[in-house]
Amino acid sequence: MNKTSIAESLPELWKALLETGQMVALSFLITLVFGTLVGVALRLTDHEGLRPNKAFNKVFGAIVNVFRSLPFLILLIAVIPFTRLVVGTAYGPMAAVVPLSIGAIPFFGRVVESALREVSPGKIEAARVMGASTGQIVRKVLLPEAMSPFVAGATLTLVMLIGYSAMAGTIGGGGVGDFAIRYGYQRFNTPVLLASVVVLVVVVQIIQSIGDAIVRGLAHKRD
Template structure:
């Protein structure tokens, strides 16, 4: 295989990986943020204390985090088929990627929100702020740098998950490495794929670190 062919395959694989990671990261950011906020609000001493709800939600999150992604890929095949109509390809891979990442990011959100000083929340409450205002203008705003850092970690984890999705025909760089680098013994494709994944992760980390620094010094 010539290097021009390898580059063509890498270009396609990178586009598919970018699509999978981008869409699943967006869905994870929304879903994980909602779940993380609910975990904080419904905890004992929270703004909306509901220990039974918190316990059930925490159990679901813990179960989701404990499942190895490769097992999750197979376990949600019926749900994936029901959602996108197929279990193969980049669109199908987005479903398990999102399901696997939401619990991970939810715990990061919960941890970040708990780090907001209690006196800041108390001051906002004393000034008559509503629960919605406290969540949006106090908790989330104060924790924003930590949330962005956590999302960066989550996106990098999604890159790794997307590579594993190649095992079941999920497309992207992982699928390229398996089909050409492993099954066809194309060593140059395997090496190029590894390099591409490393570059992808480095770019994500650099952008995330830049955003965190800017948010921390605003």
């Protein structure tokens, strides 16, 4: 099999990077929305929460833990029928969004729950004394006060999704992972394989740096 030089593979690598960006961005947005809802539900129904519900919290928490503990490669294969049902196909970047979201939502949900636990009980109680509803406390006290760890957790989740997207390439999910397998691993082309790794590392470093800068900015405002 003919080997392709790094220069010759650049157009395909760029296309793969765009596919990775597409699947990661969409799955990240879905994860932010549903992961936040999961985290808020877990925190509110905790025994120290605003709406304690031991039975719901235990059952819902167990379901979240089950999905969070599944190895992503197994999850990729297990949800193929559901992926076909949702997007009509099990291959390509759009199909990869389904398992990426399912894999990340439970993780981010626990991150949000942990972030909300850091909010001072005194501020929550003050809001309750002033007559704020549960929804108002969540929107105006819990989430704003937990924004710094929330952003740090979101950055961690985004980096994790990039790693997951590379694994999605093993079953035809597209993106840089798929490029690395087809043009690097299967063709025994080490330079192209390493180029794929370098691209992902650079992207992760940029995202982590931006996330850290935002967290520092939020911490500075609070001080």
